[in-house]
Amino acid sequence: DIQMTQSPASLSASLGETVSIECLASEGISNSLAWYQQKPGKSPQLLIYGASSLQDGVPSRFSGSGSGTQYSLKISGMQPEDEGVYYCQQGYKYLTFGSGTKLEIK
Amino acid sequence: EIQLQESGPGLVKPSQSLSLTCSVTGYTITSGYDWSWIRKFPGNKMEWMGYISYSGSTNYNPSLKSRISITRDTSKNQFFLQLNSVTTEDTATYYCASCDYYSGEYFDYWGQGVMVTVSS
Numbered sequence: 001d002i003q004m005t006q007s008p009a010s011l012s013a014s015l016g017e018t019v020s021i022e023c024l025a026s027e028g029i030s031n032s033l034a035w036y037q038q039k040p041g042k043s044p045q046l047l048i049y050g051a052s053s054l055q056d057g058v059p060s061r062f063s064g065s066g067s068g069t070q071y072s073l074k075i076s077g078m079q080p081e082d083e084g085v086y087y088c089q090q091g092y093k094y095l096t097f098g099s100g101t102k103l104e105i106k
Numbered sequence: 107e108i109q110l111q112e113s114g115p116g117l118v119k120p121s122q123s124l125s126l127t128c129s130v131t132g133y134t135i136t137s138g139y140d141w142s143w144i145r146k147f148p149g150n151k152m153e154w155m156g157y158i159s160y161s162g163s164t165n166y167n168p169s170l171k172s173r174i175s176i177t178r179d180t181s182k183n184q185f186f187l188q189l190n191s192v193t194t195e196d197t198a199t200y201y202c203a204s205c206d207y208y209s210g211e212y213f214d215y216w217g218q219g220v221m222v223t224v225s226s
Binding site: 001029030031032033034036042043044045046049050051053055085087089090091092094095096097099100 | 150151152153154167168169201205206207208209210211212213214216217218219
């Protein structure tokens, strides 16, 4: 299995602050990386696929980058509705998820 | 728009089989996508379980391969999960989702999830 190490496990951010979440794959995954947001009681929502492609309808303050084994999600200007748990997921070989990052407003 | 809806019992006894249905509207499951089952354990861990493709082929997580079966009924536009010999460690929220491909596989449409507890 490809292991996805996600960090940090939790963080709090002020309104308008720029936030970054990291994912490290145990082997190269050729940009086969997606990011999801999950709010309490809801199903996960796709934010980014192919490491950097923004899903339709997702605000442009969300962006993804990375290559090889290292990937990141950036939120440029934290908003109240961005609170939730964020997951990375590799789609290269037998799909696996990161452990999640809980993001809260400070 | 594609919509998915899970259904099935919320309580299963240990050693029995867990059976769930995913009903899809807004898209015909034989037209495209891989139709997946994913679960989220208490404590946030997410696990992809497997999928059935639009052509009917299946692909399973190796960790579940001996216990899992995903099938479909194209006349009802539904696909199904069966997980055998369940234990308390199979307690989780189960989601069905459509799996698309662009520079890797990812899940773009999800059901609302169904919580399944394994307990005697």
